Amino acid sequence: MKIASDVAGLRAALKRYRAEGKSVGLVPTMGAFHAGHLALMRTSAQEMDRTVTSLFVNPIQFGPAEDLARYPRCPESDARQAAEAGVDLLFTPGAAEMYPPGFRSRVEVAGLSDRLCGIYRPGHFSGVATVVLKLLNLVQPDRAYFGWKDAQQLLIIKRLVRDLNLPVEIVGMATVREKDGLALSSRNRYLEPAERRAAPRLYQVLREIADRLAGHPETAIEPVLAGARRRLEKSALIRLQYLEAVDPETLDPAGEESREVLVALAAWIGSTRLIDNIMVSRHG
């Protein structure tokens, strides 16, 4: 595996891939790899001739009170794991390489960015969209791989790619979970032992909602969500931020007539904010 820490090195490697007519997959990440990241890399390595992974903790997607400084960084083990997963080229730019002096451009996906997490993290999805657009332009991959764990991010990027006519296929891959159901996240390592024991409750509640709604178009959504919110709030360690059912295309609140519904939540457990979601098909 080759490592490029600047744009020039990245472009040189990509030029060779293109000259050889190789297909290219991109897995954009912020590092601190877990099995979810590695599944994206392995899938790209299987499907594409060459796999590029970017590792960049993107400052412009963190709010001023968020965890940019303490976000986990483990470049050596990340590089080792990426190589094992079949990555050909690891792109590890610094912030000055991505945002040199004079940088002023931002991309915004109106509407989708100010729902769900966007309410609590203003500017977050604009920062995500901007860095992903830069990475797509830099790498010009045939496919780019993202996890469904960050469902809102995935849907915003799909919209962005369609809207801006980017010639890339966005692939969304299933959330990878611990045996107890907790969605893998680089932030799980922040959890104290008691918090870690409480955390699987988030996905249990999502499963309970799915069991109530899936295949039951006659069941009203809001009472099911309200019951689930009450059950979550019984846990002393969990502070629910939101639990909503939305249209997966528009992120508008799901109506009783909605058949495909994204049920998504965010919650604080101690000083760690976790998100999770489940897709529910309500066709009878």
Add this chain to the structure above:
Amino acid sequence: MKIASDVAGLRAALKRYRAEGKSVGLVPTMGAFHAGHLALMRTSAQEMDRTVTSLFVNPIQFGPAEDLARYPRCPESDARQAAEAGVDLLFTPGAAEMYPPGFRSRVEVAGLSDRLCGIYRPGHFSGVATVVLKLLNLVQPDRAYFGWKDAQQLLIIKRLVRDLNLPVEIVGMATVREKDGLALSSRNRYLEPAERRAAPRLYQVLREIADRLAGHPETAIEPVLAGARRRLEKSALIRLQYLEAVDPETLDPAGEESREVLVALAAWIGSTRLIDNIMVSRHG
């Protein structure tokens, strides 16, 4: 010359160019071609293997009170002139092709977009940047050609391309003028005869400013601009909107220490808004 009115037709033609290893130049336009547009096309045709011109009156760059509806449209003569100028492929999408239902993305170049014309045309440069980004993604040209007549647009696009790591060279070409100095513009055809006779005054005044400032770093800028504003306002037909000297990189007001200065103006002549500018080097 081939004409493609949809994205599929455009991509099919471009695929052939790329398979043949041809270099591609793009000239984005809103049609109503004059000698300025044709100079861009001819230059691209000389420098590049294949030249694509887009002809799209971009609704999202017009304000609600602006001239979208009356903007001149002359598709037949445009196509004939483009072919004569050496264009290989004319892309003429409709608005629904560029902005299908659900479209929500916008790109913003903060700071540069809210100076000069941006003060009077809120949203204009975001609309320009968004459509140009789409066209650059659709065509993926090696070079794209723009006129210095729209200096702020050119500088915003250069910044956007750098910021978003787009692999394209932006070429700025000198403003083409009538014999009396009036900058060519598709909007000049709106001018009544008396207005047309008054219009060259705009460039005369820019020339007078350049004569005073060029090579004279000791000359204070603001008094020269103030005198020029007074002279322009003597014309009964001209209503000056702004006349400013700015740094061509940041569009911040030029300081006395500035050596390269963009002097730019906008003015109403009757119901027609015209812009013009001149670059001044104040090196002694």
